[in-house]
Each structure stands twice: as C-alpha cells, then as structure tokens.
Amino acid sequence: MVSKEYPRIGETMLHARLENGLHIYVDQKPEFQKSYAFFAANYGGMDMKFRLDGVWQDTPAGVAHFLEHKMFDTEDGNALQDLAANGASPNAFTSSAMTGYYFESTEKFYENLKILLSFVSIPWFTRESVDKEQGIIGQEIRMVEDDPDNQVFYALMECLFDHHPIRVPIAGTRESISHITADTLYACHKAFYTPSNMVLTVAGNVDAKRVIETAREILPRESGGRIERDYGTEERGKAAAPxxxxxxxxxxxxxxxxxxxxxxxxxxxxxxxxxxxxxxxxxxxxxxxxxxxxxxxxxxxxxxxxxxxxxxxxxxxxxxxxxxxxxxxxxxxxxxxxxxxxxxxxxxxxxxxxxxxxxxxxxxxxxxxxxxxxxxxxxxxxxxxxxxxxxxxxxxxxxxxxxxxxxxxxxxxxxxxxxxxxxxx
The missing domain is CATH 3.30.830.10 (Metalloenzyme, LuxS/M16 peptidase-like)
Structure with a gap:
C-alpha cells in the first residue's frame, strides 16, 4: 500500500493493487461517522462491441444498464435488501462509460463491503428473471421516450456524432433489450467484471488495511485479460448534422x-x-x-x-x-x-x-x-x-x-x- 499526500488541499490517498489486478483507493477520514464505498467497472452503455476470448462480440444496446439491474439478484435473495437490513443506503448507476455500485453507512461497514463485493463479482441470472426484467426496463424506457429532456439530449448526440456509440441511449430500446438473454449477461460480466477492469474507492471512517484484506478475501484471484473495444473509426472534427x-x-x-x-x-x-x-x-x-x-x-x-x-x-x-x-x-x-x-x-x-x-x-x-x-x-x-x-x-x-x-x-x-x-x- 502506497500513501500519497496532496498538501495543497490537505488530502491523503492510500492506494493498493491486489494480485488479481484490482486497484483500491482509500481516503481515510476518522473524524467522520459515515463511510462510503464505490465498486465500479470500466464498462458502460457505449461498450457494445468488444473482443472476448479472441472473438469479437456485438451486443445489443442496453446490456450494461440491464446487467446493473440484474446484479443485485443473488441465489439467496436480493443484495439491496441485505444492505438495507444492515443500515446501509445502497444504489447503482450506469453511465456511457462506467457502471458503479455503492453504499453509505455509519455502522457494519465491513459486513456491507463484503456484501457489495460478493454480489457484484458473483453473477446469478435465470431465464425467468431476465424475461421479467425485460418488462420492467421496457416500462422504464417507455417513460424515458416520453421525457423531452432525454429525447432532446440524444437528438443532439445524433447531430454531433457520425457513428460514436455515445449516440445510443444507455438503457437501449425496447427492441434492443428484447435480444438480451442470460447468456448475454454472463458473457458481458465475464468480459468486464474482472478485477483488472474494476476499481474500489472508499472514503470515510475506515481502516485501509482492513478494506484491502476484505477485498482480497472476497474477490476472485484471477485478474482477467485486457478488454479490447471498438467505438468505430475516429470521428471527424465537425458536427454530423447542423x-x-x-x-x-x-x-x-x-x-x-x-x-x-x-x-x-x-x-x-x-x-x-x-x-x-x-x-x-x-x-x-x-x-x-x-x-x-x-x-x-x-x-x-x-x-x-x-x-x-x-x-x-x-x-x-x-x-x-x-x-x-x-x-x-x-x-x-x-x-x-x-x-x-x-x-x-x-x-x-x-x-x-x-x-x-x-x-x-x-x-x-x-x-x-x-x-x-x-x-x-x-x-x-x-x-x-x-x-x-x-x-x-x-x-x-x-x-x-x-x-x-x-x-x-x-x-x-x-x-x-x-x-x-x-x-x-
């Protein structure tokens, strides 16, 4: 573990890299009661085309967001409920370039951290649960399609960019998510939810050594390979349409x-x-x-x-x-x-x-x-x-x-x- 000071702002960041390739950053603030943990994958809505096991995969729009929804399901129940029962406030989000899972708590931090690391790293999907989620996300997409702020944003993306996947809605469309299966989710989890493609950041009243020990105990030892992605040819300098x-x-x-x-x-x-x-x-x-x-x-x-x-x-x-x-x-x-x-x-x-x-x-x-x-x-x-x-x-x-x-x-x-x-x- 390496400690680096930033004297201009009075901050100190502790950094460790585990044997499996996971980077961990801890900002210890013992004067506070609460603590916050964020476990993120370098994987977002734009990452639809990538190479897995030497073969190029072209996945439907919306898989990263769909996967975020389904990761809280475990074989024994639901991780959101487990975290809430421990006094934590958990949630997650998917952006164009990242998916993150997090919680904030004032007690049982390390128990909650184990739950967070476990459910994100151990996928569990069934055909029935995926079919059910398609209906739930389909309703969410329908609401977004009626939201003028969302529609005008993606209209702008289509005007600015010729082909970059930033043009594609993060949640996908009702048509695109209809092609998502449990196998699709397992393949994308295997590709992107590997320790070397993830990062754990923590801030608050925590012990950095114990955070690192918890991650080493829970997470897989394999690092996973580098993920090659394809966003298309380089965009030209001018807007695609006025x-x-x-x-x-x-x-x-x-x-x-x-x-x-x-x-x-x-x-x-x-x-x-x-x-x-x-x-x-x-x-x-x-x-x-x-x-x-x-x-x-x-x-x-x-x-x-x-x-x-x-x-x-x-x-x-x-x-x-x-x-x-x-x-x-x-x-x-x-x-x-x-x-x-x-x-x-x-x-x-x-x-x-x-x-x-x-x-x-x-x-x-x-x-x-x-x-x-x-x-x-x-x-x-x-x-x-x-x-x-x-x-x-x-x-x-x-x-x-x-x-x-x-x-x-x-x-x-x-x-x-x-x-x-x-x-x-």
Whole structure:
C-alpha cells in the first residue's frame, strides 16, 4: 500500500493493487461517522462491441444498464435488501462509460463491503428473471421516450456524432433489450467484471488495511485479460448534422446546443483538457459571463439553463440547454460570442475570477465522499490522479483558455436540437 499526500488541499490517498489486478483507493477520514464505498467497472452503455476470448462480440444496446439491474439478484435473495437490513443506503448507476455500485453507512461497514463485493463479482441470472426484467426496463424506457429532456439530449448526440456509440441511449430500446438473454449477461460480466477492469474507492471512517484484506478475501484471484473495444473509426472534427427538430407535448421549446470538441488521450492531459474546457465554458456561458446576462435579460433563457463539458473515450463535447422561446436566437448569440472571445481574448481580471471560482468549486466538492469516490474511479479509468487538479490549475494560463475558445468558435462544430410544442412527431 502506497500513501500519497496532496498538501495543497490537505488530502491523503492510500492506494493498493491486489494480485488479481484490482486497484483500491482509500481516503481515510476518522473524524467522520459515515463511510462510503464505490465498486465500479470500466464498462458502460457505449461498450457494445468488444473482443472476448479472441472473438469479437456485438451486443445489443442496453446490456450494461440491464446487467446493473440484474446484479443485485443473488441465489439467496436480493443484495439491496441485505444492505438495507444492515443500515446501509445502497444504489447503482450506469453511465456511457462506467457502471458503479455503492453504499453509505455509519455502522457494519465491513459486513456491507463484503456484501457489495460478493454480489457484484458473483453473477446469478435465470431465464425467468431476465424475461421479467425485460418488462420492467421496457416500462422504464417507455417513460424515458416520453421525457423531452432525454429525447432532446440524444437528438443532439445524433447531430454531433457520425457513428460514436455515445449516440445510443444507455438503457437501449425496447427492441434492443428484447435480444438480451442470460447468456448475454454472463458473457458481458465475464468480459468486464474482472478485477483488472474494476476499481474500489472508499472514503470515510475506515481502516485501509482492513478494506484491502476484505477485498482480497472476497474477490476472485484471477485478474482477467485486457478488454479490447471498438467505438468505430475516429470521428471527424465537425458536427454530423447542423440540427434536428422534434415535436412533443411541451409548453415551451426545449433545446440542447452542442459543440463537438477534440478528444484528449488518456492520462493527465485528459484532466488538463477538462479543466481548461470547463473554464472556457464558464467564460462563454457561465452565470457571470456577459452572454448569460444578455440572454437572460432578453428572456431567451431562464433559470433552467445549464451547461457543461464532457469527455468519453473517443469523443468530447460541450453542451448547453434549457427552455427558450427562440432557440435559434440562443444559438446565434452563443456562436457570435464564441467568435468575439476568440478574436479579442479574455480580460485578465475576468479570467482570474473564473479560475478562482472553478478551483474553489472543486475544493468544496471534496466535502462529499460520494464525489471523492466517483471522481477517483473515473480518474483511474482515464489514467490520471484526480487529486492533482491543484497543480494543473496552477499551470493553466489565459492563453490556454483562449486557444480552447478559438476551437469552439468554429460554427461547423455546432449543432442544435429542439423539442417544440405539438405532440409526438
């Protein structure tokens, strides 16, 4: 076990790699009562095509999400109920690139950790239970299909990307999940739920040595091989389409405006790109930006307006959206401001305010055990140290953000998706 200190933020992270390839990160905080454990697989909705035992597998959309639902079933009952009976608050989620299982508790932490590690690493599926789950998830998908926020997001993904699987809904479709069988789930569990493709992160009032001993006791000794994935050929630099319109039962148009960004390689450069791009987003769209004030004053956006920058293997994007009576006017204003900032640059005082605000938000996020554990897991899969953000922030200059803004100013990178009133299209 290796202990690494991050003096700028007063954090210490303990790290161990087991013989089976599992990486464990522990942030010991003995002054707190509660503890949080997060056990994640480097496997998400976009991982539909991969090589297993030398053979390429092309699985239906929605398997990662379906598998997450089914992992709580055990031969003896249900792990959610077992954890809740021990006073824990458990749950799980599937994103485009990761599946995570977690719990928070103030007592019986190591008993709960054993349950978590056991049910995630030991699959148990039957044909009957899979058939039943298809109906449950099918209902969930039907609800999502009626959600305009979800529909406009995936409409934007289709506009931005030519073929990358980020375009595909994480839960899949009712058609795609109808092809999922118990054999499909066992094959995907075998491929991705191996210790070398997973990470365990823990924060709170825990003993790191005991966490490691528990993982060594419960988990399989075999490491599993490297998982080769296929996301298609490299995406071109411009958006696949300029826009898309949908009609649904909404009272005000809902929009998502996006910019296709350059992808960063795994490693610390990905964290640096994230930090720089977040600052560029704030300069362009943030609540303290001139553009935000102008759009709000004109009634083109409201308090539901949100924005962010996201990176995944093989793709990256800036997205902003909300409600607007004139989405095209918002698009025009955003592109005009991006081009103005690209030409004139940022005022130094404004840049420094953005930088202090962004850094402060990341430091405040360290008060959340959930944030620490999830961010650490994502960083591990992306090949960088999550808690090194202070050093990278210190090296970010105004010129780095301005260069990012110049890339964002290219109108061919942008797309607009809108859901307008009028019932289903």
């Amino acid at each position: 826009g898309k319109q949908l009609r649904m039962a909404v009272s005000t148009p809902i929009f998502q405006l996006g910019c296709k960004a350059d992808t960063a390689p795994a490693g610390e450069e990905r964290l640096r790109r994230q930090l720089v791009s977040e600052l560029a987003c704030e300069a362009l769209l943030g609540t303290s930006s001139p553009l935000y004030a102008d759009l709000y004053r004109k009634g083109l956006i409201n308090k539901n307006f949100g924005y962010g920058f996201e990176q995944y293997p093989g793709c990256a994007l800036l997205a902003a959206g909300g409600e607007s009576r004139e989405p095209e006017a918002v698009r025009g204003a955003v592109l005009a401001e991006a081009q103005r900032l690209a030409e004139r640059g940022l005022e130094e005082a404004f840049f420094q305010r953005l930088k202090r605000s962004g850094y402060g938000a990341r430091v405040r996020a360290l008060n959340s055990f959930e944030t620490i554990c999830i961010e650490q897991a994502q960083a591990h899969f992306a090949g960088f140290e999550y808690l090194r953000f202070p050093e990278l922030y210190a090296d970010i200059g105004r010129e780095h953000v301005e260069e990012c803004l110049r890339r964002l100013a290219d109108p061919e990178r942008w797309a607009l998706a809108v859901v307008r009133p009028g019932g289903q299209a």
